[in-house]
Amino acid sequence: MLLLDLALLLPSLEAAIRIINLRYLRYHGNEIPSGFEGVIDATTLGRMSAYAGDTGRLGLASHLVAQALIILAIFGGALERYDQWIAHVSHSLIIQGVCFFLGVSWCFVLISLPFGMVSSFVIEQRFGFNHTTKGLFWADFAKGLLLSTVFVLVLTSCGLCLVKWSPQFWWVLVWLFFLVFEVTVTLVAPRLIEPLFMKTTPLEREELEADICALAKSTGVKVDRVFQVDASRRSGHTNAYFTGLGPVKRVILFDTLLEKLDRAEILAVLAHELGHWKLRHISKSFVMFQALALGAIYGAYRFINWEGLPSLIGAAHCSFPMRVSIAMFTGSLVSVCLSPCLKALSRRHEWQADNFARGLVEPSALASGLIKLAVDNLANLHPHPLYSAYYASHPTVVARVARLRSHDGTVGI
Ligand SMILES: [Zn+2]
Structure with missing residues (x-):
């Protein structure tokens, strides 16, 4: 049972990395990193490390529970029995597929709910981040569930129609359909989906808006409007980003960020975000992910048609939807090996965006902005290097601040 061995081994390796990270935090969590002396005190660091410990333990528990349930469902026969039950509901491939994947997606929602x-x-409550009420939490949950149900309905029914229509070339058609769907969602999300969860209003600080537009203009980016969102209704975490395809951008600032950072720091954070746009990180990542997706769907097409597939999970027979789910599960195991490469690329992009920001604003403003964001979000200042290499999409804030403060901060990448 090669697949079962991999299913036990790879998630266990991930869990081991999380445990190593938690142990590292226990031994080093009270050490003030070099460059942070006088910036954070022992009490603040204690809170940051305690938060990293609590979220790390919850992440480990959720990872272990989810993986154990998935392995039990696939290799314990539950998925096969569910598949046989669905086969009695309808003989239509599309109805079978929609029922199958709706059930699976609701199970995932249920597992992650507690x-x-x-x-x-x-x-989040203990550390003062949670501003959400029980009512708001359940309203968000219902909206999220409805949205994911609509997505599963649309993607599964259209995907299976393509499979029926072209049994030989569905892999490329499904890839194209997913591509169009993703671009459409990206285009409509700021106007249709985000307002379901957050209220966006034009920025009330005219001077800051003019500064942001001037900063963007100096790099050739035209800013349509600057907005603030009422993120503080739900959480105390801070953030800022650019949205919009094409040359005209909208800038979104969390109201929490506006409260905590001064003008120079906000501009420095946005200079970093501008770096991502100017260096085409978003389009490069998009092209790379689409190429990977095409490879993955072609691999899945070959895997799904392989007659030995049911024996991998000890089943006698698998329907098409179940074969797809086994292919997705196998893909998730492959991605365990691929993930560190993608994270390394993301960290490289972060270094490049920091370098770009250095040319636009005072590096010290970005450094102090990053420190404030780290303190405010209670970032882990002591992640284990192995954990950072595997899980972190950003370089550690300690390393970024050190490089921004060094005289020669440019990175040879
Ligand atoms: Zn960035």
Whole structure:
């Protein structure tokens, strides 16, 4: 049972990395990193390390529970029995597929629900981040569930129509359909989906808006409008980003960020975000992910048609939807090996965006902005190097600040 061995081994390796990271935090969590002396005190560092410990333990528990349930469902026969039950509901491939994947997606929602509640109402609450009420939490949950149900309905029914229509070339058609769907969602999300969760209003600080537009203009980016979102209704975490395809951008600032950072720091954070646009990180990542997706769907097409597939999970027979789900599960195991490469590329992009920002604003403003964001979001200042290499999409804030403060901060990448 090669697949079962991999299913036990790879998630266990991930869990081991999380445990190593938690142990590292226990031994080093009270050490003030070099360059942070006088910036954060022992009490603040204690809070940051305690938060990293709590979220790390919850992440480990959720990872272990989810993986154990998935392995039990696939290799314990539950998925096969569910598949046989669905086969009695209808003989139509599309109805079978929609029922199958709706059930699976609702199971995932159910598994993650208690962890989401502990995260919001225990951990985030304890550290003063949670501003969400029980009513708002359930309203968000219902909207999220409805949205994911619509997505599963659309993607599964259209995907299976393509499979029926072209049994030989569905892999390229499904890839194209997903591509169009993703671009459409990216285009409509700021106007249709985000307002379901956050209220966006034009920035009330005219001077700051003029500064942001001037900064963007100096790099050739035209800013349509600057908005603030009422993120503080739900959480105390801070953030800022650019949205919009094409040359005209909208800038979104969390109201929490406007409260905590001064003008120079906000501009420095946005200079970093501008770096991502100017260096085409978003389009490069998009092209790379689409190429990977095409490879993955072609691999899945070959795997799904392989007659030995049911024996991998000890089943006698698998329907097409079940074969797809086994292919997705195998893909998730492959991605365990691929993930560190993608994270390394993302960190490289972060270094490049920091370098870009250095040319636009005072590096010290970005450094102090990053420190404030780290303190405010209670970032882990002591991640284990192995954990950072595997999981972190950003370089550690300690390394970024050190490089911004050094005289020769440019990175040879
Ligand atoms: Zn960035």
